[in-house]
Amino acid sequence: MDQGCIETVWRQESRRVLATLIRLLGDFDRAEEALNDAFLAATERWPRDGVPANPRAWLVSAGRFRAIDRMRRRSRFARIAGTLAVIEEGEMATAAEPIADDQLRLIFVCCHPELPPDAQVALTLRETCGLLTEEIAAAYLARPATIAQRIVRAKARIRELALPYEVPEPKQMLQRLDAVLRTVYLIFNEGYAASHGETAVRVDLCAEAIRLARLLRALLREPQSELEGLLALMLLNHARRNARTDPAGDIVLIADQDRSLWDRAAIAEGAHLAEAALRMRPLAGYAIEAAIAAAHATAPTAETTDWARIVGLYDLLAQADTSPVIALNRAVALAMRDGPEAGLGEIDALLAAGPLTGFRYAHAARADLLRRLGRRDAAREAYVAALELTQQGPERRFLERRLRALGSPPP
Structure with missing residues (x-):
């Protein structure tokens, strides 16, 4: 097994492993420490023993036990003995389903109304997307020190208020839906147009954002125009993923893309959702953006794109x-x-x-x-x-x- 395998697992799984460790350990910083410990253990064990059947569960388990060991060695062990007892009750061997929802739980914590909106954004990009403080600062035209302070204060506020690490009931969920959808869209956008690195498209982040939107949709009792529109928008944009770069990884503009590579099933689903969302009231901005994306995705050629309709939709937006x-x-x-x-x-x-x-x-x-x-x-x-x-x-x-x-x- 080469180092590239572990790097791939890091890209695909690290943020979801972190989300679960935050739930189990109850602390952002402790969970980040455990995440790094888990991947260090993987670099030592996997080349010798092979990659486990469920890498994510293995990493969560390894991180959890390393965190317990750290806490036992620290002088404040007596004060957190109760926390350890709760942690040790968790059985991670068959943890695939609980882990799957932890990313959504993390987003609801990051988007809690007790946190300032700018801190919500910074904390989400750091913990859910794994962006560096400097990268977040560059994206929002702020100083890295300012972003770092927002993140530290947000984590301290979460600890101070003991904010629950949970997906709220549908009624409370609706009250926080705007912030959560904005966060999901931030995750998608970082995947759709990565802010740094040598990869133009991060398919893993796009797919995760779509998965979270589908999960939210299943949890809510009635269709919501914002959510329907956002899911449609992401599906329509992500449908072009295979044509957006050439074999060398370089960018191909939409006018030059091979439309036979577009995901027609995703376009059909997205266009249907966009049309339905556009009819819902109150009309959501995401629904209008989805209609714009549908106009691009359903045009047979670049030359037949209905730019008059697109400008009209932008006027409405x-x-x-x-x-x-x-x-x-x-x-x-x-x-x-x-x-x-x-x-x-x-x-x-x-x-x-x-x-x-x-x-x-x-x-x-x-x-x-x-x-x-x-x-x-x-x-x-x-x-x-x-x-x-x-x-x-x-x-x-x-x-x-x-x-x-x-x-x-x-x-």
């Missing part, structure tokens, strides 16, 4: 969501409908307003419109600005190719 990112996406759609000059004016206004100056996709979109208008020098400057804000390998290579096509080597 802008009434409910004033996010500058929504306005940016509308500007790109407007450029496809009315020409690059129309979209460029909108993007320039957004950048002048300030919130998107550190958003790499705004500069990349502007660069593309300038390129299409033949304004090569301005396009180069915009591509360089986007490149300076980009940490993901495939995105950097895409921008570098654009620069070389303009006759300018990357900086």
